[in-house]
Amino acid sequence: MSEEENVTTAEEVLVYLITQIVEDKEAIEIDIEESDTKVSMVARVAPDDMGRVIGKRGRVAHAIRTLVGAAAAKDGVEVEVDFDG
Amino acid sequence: MTEEMTLEDQGQAVVDFLDGLVKEYEASGKARVVEIDEDRIEVTIDGSDLGFLIGPGGDTLMALHEVTKTVLQRKAGSGPRARLRLDVAGYREFRRSELAKYVEEMAAKVRDEGIEIALEPMSAADRKVVHDTVNEIDDVGTISVGDDPRRRVVLVPSGE
Numbered sequence: 001m002s003e004e005e006n007v008t009t010a011e012e013v014l015v016y017l018i019t020q021i022v023e024d025k026e027a028i029e030i031d032i033e034e035s036d037t038k039v040s041m042v043a044r045v046a047p048d049d050m051g052r053v054i055g056k057r058g059r060v061a062h063a064i065r066t067l068v069g070a071a072a073a074k075d076g077v078e079v080e081v082d083f084d085g
Numbered sequence: 086m087t088e089e090m091t092l093e094d095q096g097q098a099v100v101d102f103l104d105g106l107v108k109e110y111e112a113s114g115k116a117r118v119v120e121i122d123e124d125r126i127e128v129t130i131d132g133s134d135l136g137f138l139i140g141p142g143g144d145t146l147m148a149l150h151e152v153t154k155t156v157l158q159r160k161a162g163s164g165p166r167a168r169l170r171l172d173v174a175g176y177r178e179f180r181r182s183e184l185a186k187y188v189e190e191m192a193a194k195v196r197d198e199g200i201e202i203a204l205e206p207m208s209a210a211d212r213k214v215v216h217d218t219v220n221e222i223d224d225v226g227t228i229s230v231g232d233d234p235r236r237r238v239v240l241v242p243s244g245e
Binding site for chain 2: 009012013016017020021052055059060063064066067070071073074
């Protein structure tokens, strides 16, 4: 039960960050898959917004992963984040 | 969104973004603008238990800086682009003073022993701390060698 709450914190941080960066907020979709050891999140955004969330040389995507990871680590969960346009 | 924003507005936008993020983390902290000059906005987050926002070696703080810059660019539209300096719980200030202390020791060695000392590769911000620190010390100068991200400062004896 508590693990689900933890995932929610990481997910909320991910949604918040993406919402602040993209143009088309309505197109944001987050898919979540949980296994025993890890939570995988795939963030889908409008194709035109892909460049914004990835950034030059993937720097923004990397930074988002780190910040979502910090939310998960706080609660002892490991999270993987991918992006899809 | 594309209307021009003043630097004050941009500072406020950064503060709003960071306060919102801290809330999502369910952490207790508050962002505030420390200083604004003609091309720089300095913002800090203070609160308790904010170490998770700094991370090992400041990694998370660097990520926070990158994302905040991106959000600011989105919001500022065509307005004047300020450089952003971001700190969490005094971490950068602490690192800066630790680095300055270390550089003073190395500079004393260079001066007393007449040798050159190459420091490890550093970010542009850290190299500036080195240059500024050595500037205040007689008989020691700095040169920079190599290219980013391997660019480093060498402390050299100067003046006769």
